Amino acid sequence: MMMPVSRMKELLRERGQMVEENLAVCLDGRAVPQRLKDSMLYSLQAGGKRLRPVLCLSAAALCGLPLRDALPFASAIEMIHTYSLVHDDLPAMDDDDLRRGKPSNHKAFDEATAILAGDGLLTDAFLMMCRSPLAPPRVLRAISELALAAGSSGMVGGQEWDMIFTGKDLVSIEDLRGIHAMKTGALLRASCVCGAMLAGASDEDLAAIGSYGAALGVAFQIADDILDVVADTATLGKPVGSDAAQGKKTYPALLGLDQSRALAREQAEKAKAALAGFSGDEADFLRALADYTVTRAA
Numbered sequence: 001m002m003m004p005v006s007r008m009k010e011l012l013r014e015r016g017q018m019v020e021e022n023l024a025v026c027l028d029g030r031a032v033p034q035r036l037k038d039s040m041l042y043s044l045q046a047g048g049k050r051l052r053p054v055l056c057l058s059a060a061a062l063c064g065l066p067l068r069d070a071l072p073f074a075s076a077i078e079m080i081h082t083y084s085l086v087h088d089d090l091p092a093m094d095d096d097d098l099r100r101g102k103p104s105n106h107k108a109f110d111e112a113t114a115i116l117a118g119d120g121l122l123t124d125a126f127l128m129m130c131r132s133p134l135a136p137p138r139v140l141r142a143i144s145e146l147a148l149a150a151g152s153s154g155m156v157g158g159q160e161w162d163m164i165f166t167g168k169d170l171v172s173i174e175d176l177r178g179i180h181a182m183k184t185g186a187l188l189r190a191s192c193v194c195g196a197m198l199a200g201a202s203d204e205d206l207a208a209i210g211s212y213g214a215a216l217g218v219a220f221q222i223a224d225d226i227l228d229v230v231a232d233t234a235t236l237g238k239p240v241g242s243d244a245a246q247g248k249k250t251y252p253a254l255l256g257l258d259q260s261r262a263l264a265r266e267q268a269e270k271a272k273a274a275l276a277g278f279s280g281d282e283a284d285f286l287r288a289l290a291d292y293t294v295t296r297a298a
């Protein structure tokens with residue numbers, strides 16, 4: 001039975017709010033220079049879907065762990081995601097002046113502070129994970145999984161490939177899939193897998209949840225590419241058309257809008273099918289979230 005969209009959005013908001021509240025106090029009691037702290041919190045508290053930490057929380061709950069027990073780890077994932085956005089917006093990278101409807105970090109502060117804010121968010125994320133009160137072997141396994149997804153063979157490597165391929169004419173759909181599997185998909189998949197690892201899930205369940213996360217990552221990226229073509233800046237909260245302006249290769253550029261939409265839907269269905277062995281509200285929520293990924297307006 002499918003979860004109603006209204007209920008899915010309610011849970012998404014509730015779990016996102018849990019993360020918001022935890023992030024708001026993540027630097028409390030720390031001897032952080034005020035300008036650096038302001039810069040870090042500026043981006044951390046800029047809003048957004050909080051999809052990655054919600055996936056971590058929900059995968060943990062799917063496998064029997066209370067949401068609150070996974071909250072520090074889920075919040076750390078959002079810190080890593082936020083650092084990547086701060087650095088991606090820099091002039092040396094994507095050179096974007098707007099993020100989530102506000103000036104990018106380097107515009108609100110300065111480039112040097114933005115770089116340090118990203119560095120701080122990334123490093124402090126691992127501190128937060130290391131302080132998890134859960135069983136150390138589970139925490140260590142999840143930290144290793146996340147580091148692999150966020151590092152040079154995952155998100156960071158994907159950003160490098162994205163820059164290498166920018167402006168090149170001969171880019172295949174296989175190349176594009178590979179770039180986005182690293183740049184976007186790796187962290188989305190790891191968000192799911194890490195939540196399940198914290199809960200002590202079996203290898204079989206980890207494989208299924210990983211398949212869900214991988215397919216969701218592809219669907220999410222295709223939807224993002226489509227929105228960059230059809231949405232407006234006010235709705236999206238960042239400049240639209242910037243991918244085309246920078247010569248970046250996207251799914252609509254290679255396949256057209258109709259075929260891209262069909263592929264996004266196919267991947268959402270693949271994600272839902274990966275959870276065939278799970279039942280209950282948490283599984284229903286994750287399936288509904290897969291549908292929402294390809295129908296969202298921002």
